[in-house]
Amino acid sequence: MSDLDDIDLDPEDFLSSIPLKRVPYGDVFEASRAGDVGRLRYLLESGVNVNARDQWDSVALYYACLAGHLDAARMLLENGAICSEHTFDGDRCHYAALNLKVRKLLKAFEARPPPLGxxxxxxxxxxxxxxxxxxxxxxxxxxxxxxxxxxxxxxxxxxxxxxxxxxxxxxxxxxxxxxxxxxxxxxxxxxxxxxxxxxxxxxxxxxxxxxxxxxxxxxxxxxxxxxxxxxxxxxxxxxxxxxxxxxxxxxxxxxxxxxxxxxxxxxxxxxxxxxxxPEDERLPAALSRLLQISLDVSIKVDDKIFRCHQVILASRSEYFKTRLSRMEDFLEGKDGLPDYTLPLLEEHDLSMEAFEKMIEYMYTDSLKDVDPDQAEEMFDAASRYLLFPLKRAVADALLPHLEMVPPAELCHWLILSDMYGVLKIREHCLDVIACNFETFADTREFRAILLTLPPPSGDSSLRTTAPSAPGAEIKMTEGNILDDLREKWLEVEAGELDKRDESALLFDKRLEMLMLVAEQEQSVAAYDNL
The missing domain is CATH 3.30.710.10 (Potassium Channel Kv1.1; Chain A)
Known part of the structure; x- marks a missing residue:
């Protein structure tokens, strides 16, 4: 709620002003009119145009404001619904707003431009x-x-x-x-x-x-x-x-x-x-076609040369913008290419398959058919080339694969996601481990990673065991893995608030026992290797 602190709205304000009606098969207009945020979330995540008009030339936000559904209106606004005054749709929403709370919400968002990808x-x-x-x-x-x-x-x-x-x-x-x-x-x-x-x-x-x-x-x-x-x-x-x-x-x-x-x-x-x-007339589709015209820079990775456009590379990556803006007529990898005239950069320690996927994302903002075996290299490339949104795209492509992996592999992805700061993968791994804690506790791989992680906070005042209040600000930066795992485990296992600290201590003792077992296993493995 930090963005809305100055307009005096409380979490309970985001309850519908009229009884909700479920519309499991409704379109975005019906879902907004009924305040069915579940259906609305599904439609928006499916790519529905949030500013589309119905047969009466009304947008979804108009219906949410008319019915006073603050939660539905906020969801639409966060997904790019236009509410600025002195615009056709914005004025209609302001004047249709059921009450002052809805108008306050619109005011909070109208100063912000619609979000861009x-x-x-x-x-x-x-x-x-x-x-x-x-x-x-x-x-x-x-x-x-x-x-x-x-x-x-x-x-x-x-x-x-x-x-x-x-x-x-x-x-x-x-x-x-x-x-x-x-x-x-x-x-x-x-x-x-x-x-x-x-x-x-x-x-x-x-x-x-x-x-x-x-x-x-x-x-x-x-x-x-x-x-x-x-x-x-x-x-x-x-x-x-x-x-x-x-x-x-x-x-x-x-x-x-x-x-x-x-x-x-x-x-x-x-x-x-x-x-x-239409999709083929939007920016990503246009840039996909751009790959075939007016190429003005080449990049050599392994033995393959990728022909690209300097403005696209510079716009997407601070790394490329710095390299391209400081060099003229460079031919770093021209050996063996005496007749090559395009400026040429040479990149090392990266496979051409991973680089090809990275270029695909830079031009289209999407990835298709990502091999899970490439994901780690893609995370590394995103960090190296300062292309951080690429991590989210790889995470989205990787998540369906993680639904089926064994515990040992999930432990591997937990460590990688924490190392590269991929919050979506990290949260998924912690959720699965928390919900199946004893299953993971029985695996050697989970016990082994406990020895590589910082220990959980011992002081109860440092723990985040209190449940989050509805509408509270979401923590966007990851912390201690074991602290976060304890918190998720408590959400699953410790329903009674007065027993949460007691349950947290039991969880920490369980971790200590598992670490002792892991140390013994490590000693036995070292002895066997002598």
Missing amino acids: PLQGALRETFLGSMANRGYVEQFDGQFQFTGSSPSYFPPDFVFYLHGRPIEAHRVILSARSPYLKKKFQTDWRGRKEIRFSKEKLSYPAFYSLIHFFYSDRLEIAVDDMEDLVRICKVCKCESLQKVIEKEVSHQKYADYKALQDIDNSQRRFILQGSSL
Whole structure:
């Protein structure tokens, strides 16, 4: 609840204001109207567009606000539902809100931009790393800030000038998103570094919003500029986006703004997530196609050469951004390749199979068919190349495999996940061990790892044995493995609060006995090896 501390909402406020109705087969609109957070969570995790409209042009958040379901509304907001005032959907939700608590929740979230995925966020920061591009955003968004520790900057290779104002970009991104721009770069604009548009009617805000969308899969535009954007989309052959904007223009024309008569359309904004478009026209699909065009850097791993794009590598990885931005015309591995002209980097101590998977993730934000035997190397690569979201993607691919592994292998993954900081795998392993503690206690592998871990906290004041309050802040950093295992075991075994400390002491004594057994087994093994 730390994000909501300043709006005076308590955990009990997140109970529905009307009796819940289960809709096990309902869509996202029915689940939001009924306050069925279980069904809603399933739909959102399945990839449903949180800002989709139904046949009455209403979004799911509108129904959650109308019915006063704070828990459902919060879930939608955390998954990117748009609630900003002066937007078509945001205004409807604010005025439909059943009570003040719902309005407070909307206020808490409207200052935050809809969340972006790792790929979209990385490319957006690259685009806004340019002072010329960032200056326009800061004009209308005083709360704008980078998600990283410092602004990302990777030099552009192309600049548009509209009305004397620059928009810096990378031609490979523009080519991937627009068939028109791709053709221009191959013909009329081939070899050119800049284009100056002389047409006074070409709208700078609309064109800027489109270029920003190409990088981030998120469109943010003033209502006044939407008709100009429709015309630009038509020229750039962005047909799906054009259709969505045309429909929204009609919504804006006929929307009832009786309560906002003092606010003109220049102050109202429209926000669109890329998930509203067909999958093959979103950023990950566009970058997948990008692998076949305009390659400008090569990386040699073992005996294989991977051809990539500098802007993608630099946007996704601080490691590559540093290497690429400080070197020019480098040919580190050119031995044996006398006719090779592309800049070439050479990477060591990494298999080409793991590197290929890493490149797949950097371009698409997803992984397919990850071999569990590759997972450890992938975790290591994610740490080495500062590509930390890759760990979560590998963890998601690995979890189904861990459902079936024997205790010995699960112990191995527990240690690895703790070493590499993969919280999802670590939590899964601890949950399974806590629920089947005696089964694991009977295995030599579990007893052996007890000797390699820091001992549990002996002072009861240091233990986290008190159960978490509903809505309490979740601990996001991992601590002592045995302390965390004790806590999970207590959640399973010690239901009565007044007996939790007593049960914790019994658990610690059980661990001490297992460690003694492990030491004896270790001594016997050492003696047998003499």
